[in-house]
Amino acid sequence: MHDDAQPVPPPLPPLADLLATARVVALPLVTRFRGIDVREAVLFEGPEGWTEFSPFAEYGDEESSAWLEASVDYGWRQAPPPLRDRIPVNATVPSVDPDEVAAVLERFPGCRTAKVKVAASDQTLAQDVARVRAARQALGPEGRVRLDANGGWNVDEAEHAIHALAEFDLEYVEQPCPGIDDLAEIRLRTKYMGIPIAADESVRRVDDPLAVAEAGAADLLVIKAQPLGGIRRALSIVEAAGLPVNVSSALDTSVGLAMGAALAAAVPHLEYDCGLGTASLLAADVTREPLVPEAGAIAVRRVEPDPGLLDRYAADADRTAWWLARLERCHALLARRGSVL
Structure with missing residues (x-):
C-alpha cells in the first residue's frame, strides 16, 4: 500500500x-x-x-x-479538520404574527440575518408580506432577510409571491417550489429581479443531489449534515456541485447542531450566515451549555448532554x-x- x-x-x-x-x-x-x-x-x-x-x-x-x-x-x-472555530448564524422566524417577530429576533443576539418562513398552507400571502415587513423593520436596512418557503408554492404562486416580497431587499428565496423542474422555471422567471434561488429539499430528498446544479435550478445550495448522510458526504456534494452553499439544521438539539457546525467549519468557502442557531427555538435542550447564538455566531465544539436533562x-x-x-x-x-x- x-x-x-x-x-x-x-x-x-x-x-x-x-x-x-x-x-x-x-x-x-x-x-x-x-x-x-x-x-x-x-x-x-x-x-x-x-x-x-x-x-x-x-x-x-x-x-x-x-x-x-x-x-x-x-x-x-x-470530524474533518476545521477551517474556522465560530460559525455566523441567522435568526429563524417561524410563521408567527407580525407583532411577534421582534420578540423572536431577540432570541438570536447579534444575528444580522433573518430567515423568515413563508408559504405555510394555513396562511395567506398577505400574512407573509406582513411578517417579512416586520423582520425588515426590526433588522433595519443593514440587516439581511431571506425567505424559506419549504416548497410551498407552485411556479405561478412563487412568481407572484416573490414579486410581492421583493421590496424587502431579499438575500435569497429558499426552495420556493418543490421540484427541480419548477425551481429551474421560477429561477428563469424571476431572474430579472436579481433575487437568488436556493435549493434545500431538492438537494436532500432526491436520488441525485447534484441534479439541482446540473439543471441550473438554483444559485446556491442549502446543505444539512444529517439528511445528506454525514459531514464527508455533504462536503463531496459541495465540491462536485460547484455552487455556493449555506449550512443549515433541522431543528436539532445542540448535539445535532454541533454536527452541523463541524460541517460548516469544514466548508472551504462559507459566504452566508448559517441556519445553525435554531437552539434558540427550543424551550429546553439536552445540555447546560446549549449552542445558542452569541454575538451572532455559535462555537465549533462537541456537546455533552447533561444526565439530569436527559x-x-x-x-x-x-x-x-x-x-x-x-x-x-x-x-x-x-x-x-x-x-x-
Missing part, C-alpha cells in the same frame, strides 16, 4: 453499540414550528462523542437511514419504543447495503 493511500472507512457498528447508550428526548419549542410543538430525537454516544438521530416523524425509513448514517459517522469518526426531557415509553424501533429498521437498511462510515 502506498503511503498516500486513503484509509479504509470503518464498518457500520453493531446495533447493540448504538442502543447501549441511546436516549430518546422530547423537547418543547418556544413557538410552534413545522407543525410541531415538541421536537423528538435519539441521542447516543460513540467513541468520538455524543451524536443525534432525528429525522422528522413523517419521513420514511429509506430517507431516514441517511440521517442515521450521518449520526453514526459523527459519533464513530473524527432524564427530565425523556420521551414517554410509547414514543421511546417508536424511535428505537425506527432506529433498528434504519440500521438494518444500512447493514443490508454494506454501509461503511
